[in-house]
Amino acid sequence: MAKTLNVERGSVVKLARLCNCTEQTVRNALRSVTVGGDAERIRVEAVKRGYAIKKRPLTIDEYNRSYKEEL
Numbered sequence: 001m002a003k004t005l006n007v008e009r010g011s012v013v014k015l016a017r018l019c020n021c022t023e024q025t026v027r028n029a030l031r032s033v034t035v036g037g038d039a040e041r042i043r044v045e046a047v048k049r050g051y052a053i054k055k056r057p058l059t060i061d062e063y064n065r066s067y068k069e070e071l
Contacts, residue, residue, distance in 0.1 A: 003067050005030045005043055011051035015042055043067065 007015075007030060016023045019042050029039035030046065046052045047063045 004032060005046055005052045005067060007046055007051045008053055011046065011049075014049075015046055015051065018045060040068075 015026045028034045029042040
């Protein structure tokens with residue numbers, strides 16, 4: 001299973017509005033509790049918009065290498 005994505009404070013609300021879903025859905029997707037198209041879309045948007053953090057912002061290549069789940 002994929003790893004948990006850490007995001008900046010306040011970005012869960014922004015992602016929920018962007019993806020037209022609840023904040024709990026976003027939290028579950030970022031923690032990889034849920035799998036599937038919507039969860040993957042939420043994780044990809046978090047990376048694309050720069051919300052996913054490590055010590056520095058996470059790039060899409062790093063996401064694909066380490067976090068993307070195999071469907």
